[in-house]
Amino acid sequence: MQASTRLMATYGSDRILRYAVPVSVASLLLLAFAPDFSVLVAGGLIFGALFGLVDVAANAQAAHLERACGKPLMGKMHAGWSLGAVVGGLIGAATASLGLGFSASVAAASLLALPVALFIMDRFHADPAADPDAVGGTVESRKLPRVIYLLGALMFCAFLAEGSVADWSSLHLHDSLGASEAVAALGYPVFELAMLVGRLGCDRVTERWGGRILLAGAGLAAAVGFAVLITTSRLDVALVGLALIGAAVCVVVPVTFSLAGLAGGDQRPAAIACAGMFGYSGLLLGPVAIGFIAEHGSLRMSFTVVVFTCLLITLGAWLLPDLRLRASAGHEVAPHT
Numbered sequence: 001m002q003a004s005t006r007l008m009a010t011y012g013s014d015r016i017l018r019y020a021v022p023v024s025v026a027s028l029l030l031l032a033f034a035p036d037f038s039v040l041v042a043g044g045l046i047f048g049a050l051f052g053l054v055d056v057a058a059n060a061q062a063a064h065l066e067r068a069c070g071k072p073l074m075g076k077m078h079a080g081w082s083l084g085a086v087v088g089g090l091i092g093a094a095t096a097s098l099g100l101g102f103s104a105s106v107a108a109a110s111l112l113a114l115p116v117a118l119f120i121m122d123r124f125h126a127d128p129a130a131d132p133d134a135v136g137g138t139v140e141s142r143k144l145p146r147v148i149y150l151l152g153a154l155m156f157c158a159f160l161a162e163g164s165v166a167d168w169s170s171l172h173l174h175d176s177l178g179a180s181e182a183v184a185a186l187g188y189p190v191f192e193l194a195m196l197v198g199r200l201g202c203d204r205v206t207e208r209w210g211g212r213i214l215l216a217g218a219g220l221a222a223a224v225g226f227a228v229l230i231t232t233s234r235l236d237v238a239l240v241g242l243a244l245i246g247a248a249v250c251v252v253v254p255v256t257f258s259l260a261g262l263a264g265g266d267q268r269p270a271a272i273a274c275a276g277m278f279g280y281s282g283l284l285l286g287p288v289a290i291g292f293i294a295e296h297g298s299l300r301m302s303f304t305v306v307v308f309t310c311l312l313i314t315l316g317a318w319l320l321p322d323l324r325l326r327a328s329a330g331h332e333v334a335p336h337t
Helices: 004-011 013-032 037-069 074-097 102-119 132-139 146-175 187-209 211-231 235-249 252-296 299-317
Strands: none
Touching: 004 013, 004 037, 004 252, 013 037, 013 102, 037 074, 037 252, 074 102, 074 187, 074 252, 146 187, 146 211, 146 235, 146 252, 146 299, 187 211, 187 235, 187 252, 211 235, 211 252, 211 299, 252 299
């Protein structure tokens, strides 16, 4: 992610995506058919590097499109990620039901995605590249605005909440509420579907009320959802809580990426990369912390910690400047601090 900054400043997000997307999809085959552990590790490093590059470039492309169109679009862009998560889960379930193993499942995902990746190669919007000399002399040497780090912290909290649901919600439904394995497995798809729906509608709310208000409300609603999850003894109510969490926390990542692009100005790729690094740290560290607390207490106690994490999103949102796009032109509105 950090290395992507200079690449995008030199070539633009569109040219990076043109090649990085299909190559990243094809690199999954290294994981699928790795003959030994060393090749598996090498394949993981290659895919991880390409995935980080695609992630930053895709968000930079979306931020560029927002500026060009003069309206929020990031929610719909991230809805594609949620749709991919749902489809990927269904592919995994289908291959498992057919008795296929890891190699066949990953290879199937790669081969299904590769034609799509090749189809979209030449369909990205031209994102003018900066002068590399200017970038080296001004952008990279300048400090990012402080608000970028606050946005990264909010993204960290959101990814922590998402990771806790992805890794631990089914176990909570099974162990704490007595659901069967098949029923407990419904928790994550319910969460992801709610995320998909929420992201499809969040751009309208952002356009009308602004990202700061939307983030504040999302943090509060996600906290309520986690509170429902840990206090109820009914499975159906717990699933409603998971749906509320998904519909609320889903807006935080796209809105913070969008605001990072606005606040970054001519340092937009660096700002998005920095915020993304904070966010993925939450996705990596969050589930581990939840597991550690659960091992020494319970999953209910772990999710209680996430309640307060979501409330931090609400608190942090009120510290943000009111960054917005103009309705009629692709320029930012001056922040109201």
